[in-house]
Each structure stands twice: as C-alpha cells, then as structure tokens.
Amino acid sequence: MTVTFLGTAAANAFPEAFCRCRNCAQARTLGGPSLRKRSAALINNDLLIDLGPDIMAASHMHGCSLNDVRYCLQTHPHADHLDLSHLLSRSPAYGVVGAPVLGFYASRETLERAAETFERDLAGYSLLSSEAEKYLNFEIHQIQPLESFTMGAYSVMAFPANHAPGMGAMLYAIEAAGCAVFYGTDTATLFEQTWQAFRQHRMRFDVVILDHTYGPEQAGSDHLSAHQVIEHANRMRSEGVLVPSGRIFATHIAHEGNSAHTELATFAKHHGYEVAYDGLVLTI
Numbered sequence: 282m283t284v285t286f287l288g289t290a291a292a293n294a295f296p297e298a299f300c301r302c303r304n305c306a307q308a309r310t311l312g313g314p315s316l317r318k319r320s321a322a323l324i325n326n327d328l329l330i331d332l333g334p335d336i337m338a339a340s341h342m343h344g345c346s347l348n349d350v351r352y353c354l355q356t357h358p359h360a361d362h363l364d365l366s367h368l369l370s371r372s373p374a375y376g377v378v379g380a381p382v383l384g385f386y387a388s389r390e391t392l393e394r395a396a397e398t399f400e401r402d403l404a405g406y407s408l409l410s411s412e413a414e415k416y417l418n419f420e421i422h423q424i425q426p427l428e429s430f431t432m433g434a435y436s437v438m439a440f441p442a443n444h445a446p447g448m449g450a451m452l453y454a455i456e457a458a459g460c461a462v463f464y465g466t467d468t469a470t471l472f473e474q475t476w477q478a479f480r481q482h483r484m485r486f487d488v489v490i491l492d493h494t495y496g497p498e499q500a501g502s503d504h505l506s507a508h509q510v511i512e513h514a515n516r517m518r519s520e521g522v523l524v525p526s527g528r529i530f531a532t533h534i535a536h537e538g539n540s541a542h543t544e545l546a547t548f549a550k551h552h553g554y555e556v557a558y559d560g561l562v563l564t565i
C-alpha cells in the first residue's frame with residue numbers, strides 16, 4: 282500500500298498567504314516541505330481521502346494523476362476538505378475522458394450538507410438524485426460510524442470525529458493487502474468509543490495519521506495540539522494499536538503555533554512521531 286500526502290495544512294494553508302507571522306515568513310524562506318496545501322491524501326492510485334480544494338494543484342505539483350481514483354472517503358463537509366466543484370469538473374460534461382465511476386463515501390450529515398451546497402451554488406439538481414449519478418459519473422454511499430464496509434479491495438471502518446458537532450465528521454481505518462492505516466483528521470481527543478472499537482476489532486495500524494493543528498506551546502480544543510498527538514501516540518503504542526514498527530504522522534498543520542517543517546520535524550522526532558509534508562509517499 283502507498284499513502285501520498287496531497288496536502289498537510291489546516292484550513293488556512295501554510296504559509297497563510299496573507300500572513301507575516303514568524304512561522305509563515307520562515308516557511309516562505311525555506312520552501313520545499315514547509316509549503317503546505319489543505320489536507321487530503323491518496324491511497325495507492327485509486328482511493329482519495331477528501332475531495333479537497335487543493336487536490337488539482339497537488340496532482341500537478343507531486344506528479345500523481347487522480348485519473349484512476351474510484352473511491353473517495355470524505356471526512357466532513359468543511360470547505361478545507363470538500364470542494365464540490367471537482368464533481369463537476371471531473372464529469373463527462375466537462376470533457377473528462379475515461380474516468381471511472383467515483384464511489385463517494387460520507388456520513389448522512391456530510392451528504393446532506395454537500396447536497397444543499399451543490400444544489401444552491403453549483404447545479405440545479407440535488408447531489409442525492411439519479412440525475413447526479415448520471416451526469417457526474419459517480420455513486421453516493423452513505424456510511425455509518427463504527428460499521429465496517431468494503432470498497433473493492435479495501436476494508437474500511439469509520440469512527441466519529443470529535444469535531445464539528447452535527448456535521449457527521451468521520452475518521453477512517455483503511456485496510457488492504459495486510460496493511461492498515463488510520464486517518465485521523467479533523468478531530469480533537471479521540472472518543473473512548475473509538476479506543477474501545479480499536480480493542481474490540483483488534484485493530485493494529487502500520488501507519489497512524491493524526492490532526493496536528495496546534496503547536497507545542499498551545500492547548501488543543503476543537504483539534505489536536507502537538508502534546509495531545511504525543512499523548513495519543515504513547516497510548517497507541519502502549520495499547521498495541523500501533524504495530525511495533527509502526528509510524529505516526531502529523532498532518533493538518535496550522536501556521537499558528539507550528540514552526541516550519543525542519544524545526545517541527547526535529548521536535549516530533551524527539552517525541553516519537555513524524556511530520557508529514559506535501560508530496561510525501563509512504564510505502565507500507
């Protein structure tokens with residue numbers, strides 16, 4: 282299994298284009314892995330996590346075509362994770378040739394919000410209609426938290442995120458070919474029911490990807506901070522949720538409180554985790 286990070290920033294990207302703070306200035310000077318687009322990830326070449334606003338730029342910059350993508354796991358409807366115009370631009374009506382049918386997987390709440398936005402702002406029909414399936418070359422799949430489902434070769438379980446109450450935000454465990462990945466953004470501290478489900482289903486991850494919106498000097502609130510990531514990493518290791526050789530990566534990194542990549546990566550290494558960057562490809 283491969284995991285490609287298409288974006289690793291929080292909602293405002295990093296550097297924030299309008300900002301002169303120390304972290305943004307440092308990231309602009311250093312470039313490379315310090316330049317972060319809004320969060321999304323690609324598993325192998327056919328599973329996209331989040332139809333985010335920067336996936337086109339990511340595809341161009343990191344040389345990863347999205348033309349084999351058959352599945353999209355949507356975490357939630359916040360604008361830094363969901364740009365519905367991609368559904369139009371990848372459709373045959375926009376001249377797209379040869380794209381497979383896209384299975385779009387999301388919670389009921391996310392689908393309802395997406396449908397409202399799509400019909401109001403982008404097209405004259407509902408995303409949940411048969412017209413949408415026909416015109417957009419896609420299929421909607423409503424998923425439930427804590428129920429497993431399969432998408433082709435992938436076995437997936439969704440967990441309720443501690444984020445955006447009422448929006449049905451989800452975190453995902455994805456397993457294929459004997460490899461397991463946990464994708465955990467956006468969220469604050471994981472709910473106890475998520476830890477229980479890890480135990481109940483004997484989940485052991487090769488790679489865990491966690492929200493790291495807030496930096497080492499900050500307290501977490503609606504998202505995780507660096508110190509909360511460290512606490513989660515320690516608990517995952519002590520409870521055997523991470524395989525002994527498993528790796529933990531930070532993503533969804535905001536300019537407020539997080540330094541540019543090299544300095545943040547040094548902090549993370551010292552505390553037992555790693556910092557993802559845009560274009561990073563993990564082979565598991």
Ligand SMILES: [Zn+2]
Nearest residue numbers: 291292361467
């Ligand atoms: Zn976000």
Ligand SMILES: [Zn+2]
Nearest residue numbers: 300302305536
């Ligand atoms: Zn800034």
Ligand SMILES: [Zn+2]
Nearest residue numbers: 357359445467
């Ligand atoms: Zn969010």
